Amino acid sequence: MISRRLLLSAALPALIAFSSVPASAETLKVVASFTVLADVVSQVGGDHVNVTSLVGPNGDPHEFEPSPADAKHLKTAQLTFVSGEGLEGWMDRLISASGYKGTPVTVSDGIKTRTMEEDGETVTDPHVWNSPVNVKVWVANIEKALSAANPADAGIFKANAERYTKTLDALDAYAHSKFDTIPDDRRKVLTSHDAFGYFGREYNVSFLAPLGMSTETEASAADVAKLIEQIKAEHVKSYFFENSNDPRLVRQVARATGAQPGGELYVESLSDAKGPAPTYEKMFRYNVDQIAAAMAKSS
Template sequence: MKAKPLWLALAGSLVLSLGCVGTASAKTIDVVTSFTVLSDVVQHVGGEHVNVKSLVPPNGDPHAFEPSPEDAKALGSAAVSFISGEGLENWFQRLATASGAHIDPVVVSKGIQTHTFEDEGHAVTDPHVWNSIPNVLIWVDNIEQALIAADPEDADAFKDNADAYRQSLRTLNEQIHQQINAVPKAQRKVLTSHDAFGYYGEEYGVTFLSPLGMSTETEASAADVAQLIDQIKAQHIKVYFIENSNDARLIKQIAKATNARPGGELYPEALSEADGPAPTYEALMRYNTDQIVRAITSE
């Protein structure tokens, strides 16, 4: 076998060396997010340039989360942190104080037109903004700007990732509208554990009723439950859903009293594990929509 010329062998070695250096030196920044839905959106925008940690784990409740010392340590060393805001993560400020973090979190819901409900005589902002894809498009804008500020060297990558993700989300939004619009409006009524689907209902035209308010930390009174049962019967709501991050006992009791049938499990505010049905935000929106449409169109 004829030996390669020395210059060619050296050139090949140099290319391999440069390739290894380029791969090893790809810059990444540590990012902390409050819960899994937000973590996935940040990961899509950040791509290979971010190491993302979600404080609330898969299937976890972002309302009633109890942070650990390890969470405080991660937050204290993060280059940037993200929360949804609007009262969702009431525990976050305590964690930030304990962590010694000197950088305020990025509130990704800034700029979203929120709506309020009356809860125990007070106007409460609904924090579950991500259940409407147009709201998450605003998240993407805010995340893109924050990552560029934290890591200007990778600005082009963040912009490209954000553009591609926005296009994918817009396509999914159109698909969900088509699915829901194919169902007669009178059938688009369901019962869920707590009031997490207000933005979904507003965007896609579905009516949701629930025994609890915006937060799973609230408790429904006997009078509230009785009133809800009457309302379910009056509106002929025939299907109920449990939620992956909440206790299902109360919703099952109400369903029994109203003869509502089970529609399955929805993912209102937490992703599933990687091998579950909703490991990403887009998968969550597809899965929830498929479950709702299947339930309200079945006899």
């Protein structure tokens, strides 16, 4: 009897201490529109978010067609993130079809966007993530939204955001280290569509493309002929195709100009886990390495 009392008295303080520890906050069920954004949300949310990407690896967010499974994911989400600037043209239809009651968080709010003329109209370039400087704005917006949805874990989200912001600063410095020594007249490449505008603005690289900002557009024969002449005149030596869209047109232009293949770029979609770009950090470094290597070769 005495031994049992001693054991109980010894265990009681530990039981009291255990019961006083607050229960861990509920893991947020989150939906992101495409893989690049889903990875950044995961970096900020850590173990306290469960993120589903509507557009899967190697998928094209411009031409995405939501499925009933996507509607189910969205309806049950506690928080939804989109990039915005016209990228997810299908999202309003999906929200209506799914019965989702929330309002998606637009993570690109606050970014200094770029515009261009396309088919006689001024359009905003939605591909903001191809500059890690812009992704820092994403991170701030994501942290704010997660903290509002789950105040108990706000400190964790802040620490994760600060850590990942340092990663983005390192990516920016890495890109400058690769491109700043390359002569300006060699910083030109051919890609499938105009998705590298922010990358080009940040690192003074010129990207020429037969398609506009969306892969849903079609290039006319006159536009292709004009591009071919421009590539010849500017002595563009390398071309790249993209993991998420059809490479046939860019290869046709390359054959007409003599541009040499530089490889595959990951522009608006991550690879699967076995590919070279399963995270945003790896995707950006991979693209920088591919483009810089092609420029160095042409020099």
